[in-house]
Amino acid sequence: MSITVACEIKVDSRLQIDIRGLALSGARDPSERAATFRMENSVEENWGPDFPAVLADDGAVVSLPCGTGGRTDTLLTEIHLYSDHMSEDERRDQATDFTRSYVTGLAEQLNCDARPAAPAPQ
Secondary structure: OEEEEEEEEEEOOEEEEEEEEEEEOOOOOHHHHHOOOOOOOOEEEEOOOOOEEEEEOOEEEEEEOOOOOOOOOEEEEEEEEOOOOOOHHHHHHHHHHHHHHHHHHHHHHOOOOOOOOOOOOO
8 A cells, every 4th residue: 555645845836855755664674765766876775773865966855654544654754855956065054954843743743653763973
């Protein structure tokens, strides 16, 4: 079973953020999903128990261990950021911060116990 929702944010008719959420039955590895995209400089992280994430300069794929009802138990979230007005380091920081905030809000909205772990100190 799979349910897909999508959100696109445009500024001056230009796509800036594309978000896809797939409610699935059975855990999914975000690295498998990320491999189908050309994500720039991707790295795998673990945001908590059963909470893998793939972060890149231009977005992220995160597997939230929480369903949306019915027989779903995982929400795979894909976030793509389209921006060419900042450096790669700034884009990665922005993409990571946005993804962490978005997934935290999503977990709260779905009443999930899982939350992304706090970022490691640098």
